[in-house]
Amino acid sequence: MVLEDHEMPNGWPLGLGNLNMRLRVTESLHPAETEPHPLHTPSSSCSSFSSSNLDTEKSKTHAFPGGVCPSVGVGGHFIGAGYGNLMRKHGLSVDNIIDAQLVDVNGKILNRKSMGEDHFWAIRGGGASFGVILSWKIKLVSVPEVVTFFLVKKLIKQGATTSITDLVYRWQQVADTLPQDIFIRLEMSVEKNESIQFQFFGQYLGQPHTLLSIMNQQFPELGLQQKDCIKSSWIETTLYWDNKPKGTSLGNLLYRMPNQSFSFKVKSDYVITPISKAVLEELWRKMIKMGMGMIMQWNPYGGRMNQISESETPFPHRSGYKFLIQYWYYTQDNSKVELLRKLYDFMAPHVSKLPREAFLNYRDLDIGTNQNGANSSIFGAKYFKGNFERLVRVKTKVDPDNFFRNEQSIPPLPK
Ligand SMILES: Cc1cc2nc3c(=O)[nH]c(=O)nc-3n(C[C@H](O)[C@H](O)[C@H](O)COP(=O)(O)OP(=O)(O)OC[C@H]3O[C@@H](n4cnc5c(N)ncnc54)[C@H](O)[C@@H]3O)c2cc1C
Numbered sequence: 151m152v153l154e155d156h157e158m159p160n161g162w163p164l165g166l167g168n169l170n171m172r173l174r175v176t177e178s179l180h181p182a183e184t185e186p187h188p189l190h191t192p193s194s195s196c197s198s199f200s201s202s203n204l205d206t207e208k209s210k211t212h213a214f215p216g217g218v219c220p221s222v223g224v225g226g227h228f229i230g231a232g233y234g235n236l237m238r239k240h241g242l243s244v245d246n247i248i249d250a251q252l253v254d255v256n257g258k259i260l261n262r263k264s265m266g267e268d269h270f271w272a273i274r275g276g277g278a279s280f281g282v283i284l285s286w287k288i289k290l291v292s293v294p295e296v297v298t299f300f301l302v303k304k305l306i307k308q309g310a311t312t313s314i315t316d317l318v319y320r321w322q323q324v325a326d327t328l329p330q331d332i333f334i335r336l337e338m339s340v341e342k343n344e345s346i347q348f349q350f351f352g353q354y355l356g357q358p359h360t361l362l363s364i365m366n367q368q369f370p371e372l373g374l375q376q377k378d379c380i381k382s383s384w385i386e387t388t389l390y391w392d393n394k395p396k397g398t399s400l401g402n403l404l405y406r407m408p409n410q411s412f413s414f415k416v417k418s419d420y421v422i423t424p425i426s427k428a429v430l431e432e433l434w435r436k437m438i439k440m441g442m443g444m445i446m447q448w449n450p451y452g453g454r455m456n457q458i459s460e461s462e463t464p465f466p467h468r469s470g471y472k473f474l475i476q477y478w479y480y481t482q483d484n485s486k487v488e489l490l491r492k493l494y495d496f497m498a499p500h501v502s503k504l505p506r507e508a509f510l511n512y513r514d515l516d517i518g519t520n521q522n523g524a525n526s527s528i529f530g531a532k533y534f535k536g537n538f539e540r541l542v543r544v545k546t547k548v549d550p551d552n553f554f555r556n557e558q559s560i561p562p563l564p565k
Pocket of ligand 1: 217221229
């Protein structure tokens with residue numbers, strides 16, 4: 151459906167509270183243990199998975215670095231190297247997978263040992279080209295019993311943007327260098343009356359007073375105060391990331407039906423050097439012209455992401471990236487989608503180049519599709535950089551007739 155001007159989707163893009171799978175922490179887990187714990191979870195395209203899918207009745211100190219949005223399915227999320235707000239501390243979902251069961255092109259059920267390390271490498275970020283995943287074995291990570299969530303909002307009108315521009319410029323400098331226990335997502339959404347709402351959603355794996363002390367030293371410009379902070383268990387923060395108010399019952403995570411469905415177009419970019427203040431000001435102007443429905447999310451990298459090599463998994467955007475941009479435009483009007491493409495063109499000089507990189511899970515057919523394999527290296531380099539060739543080699547070995555395919559799947563080498 152198309153959004154009316156006054157109809158911003160409540161909770162989006164943070165999520166719909168749409169959940170249909172829970173993982174139960176087994177009796178053997180002990181909260182005091184620091185080693186990660188293996189856990190099996192079934193996988194299908196309709197099984198939801200986010201950070202909120204763990205049943206924490208048994209433990210408040212175990213978590214999984216899944217996605218932010220409870221509506222995200224485990225199948226697509228994992229094979230596309232999904233990320234969430236534990237990324238700066240524990241890496242991506244795929245960095246915490248230790249085994250999987252899949253059905254290969256011959257109908258055989260394989261696990262890590264029987265599929266071999268190349269095939270296992272490819273399914274952790276290489277997309278939907280290598281078989282149907284039946285289950286994943288994941289390792290849980292340790293989190294403190296008490297963590298802190300915060301939200302700082304600033305509503306800025308056209309012509310009065312200097313202070314927010316300074317703040318966003320500063321965010322670009324610090325968000326990837328803060329201690330890795332801190333994750334601050336910046337979301338900008340165009341509102342009524344030519345204004346943009348800037349929201350700094352944050353999570354700290356520790357107590358509010360320690361967070362405030364760090365922020366006062368390293369990012370005082372945000373003006374974070376005690377009243378902005380909510381102290382809770384990690385599982386409760388998953389509700390706040392989904393825009394649910396304090397006091398919402400955890401049972402709400404099991405509510406699966408979306409109130410409405412929406413059409414939107416998504417694109418992505420990676421930023422390596424901070425975008426200048428002049429360009430930011432121009433960006434705000436362009437967003438305001440696009441009107442309500444235009445949203446950007448900036449997700450900081452750094453921390454653990456800097457420590458994992460580009461070739462460890464098919465996901466290559468690791469060290470040296472400041473943040474990932476997600477562009478969302480809620481529309482099904484093609485002329486409006488053109489505006490988003492123009493905004494993307496405007497951003498070209500200010501983001502990664504040669505190739506201009508993109509995130510596989512923010513699928514964007516504009517950057518190229520398979521035409522008998524002819525164009526695959528173009529989108530392949532953007533999503534996978536140097537890992538694309540290895541993915542093609544694995545594909546040629548495990549699915550030489552290209553049974554598992556879509557517009558942007560990995561093609562096998564010609565016979
Ligand atoms: C509201 C919203 C919020 C999001 N938030 C995040 C986020 O916080 N972090 C993040 O990383 N991403 C996020 N995403 C992107 C998300 O990770 C991708 O859209 C992902 O592809 C969703 O997976 P799915 O299984 O739900 O989707 P589907 O559309 O069902 O599947 C996507 C692809 O995976 C394939 N696939 C699905 N299941 C399997 C399986 N079992 N075996 C083999 N192939 C399979 C499908 O064939 C398809 O090609 C978000 C998306 C939305 C809409």
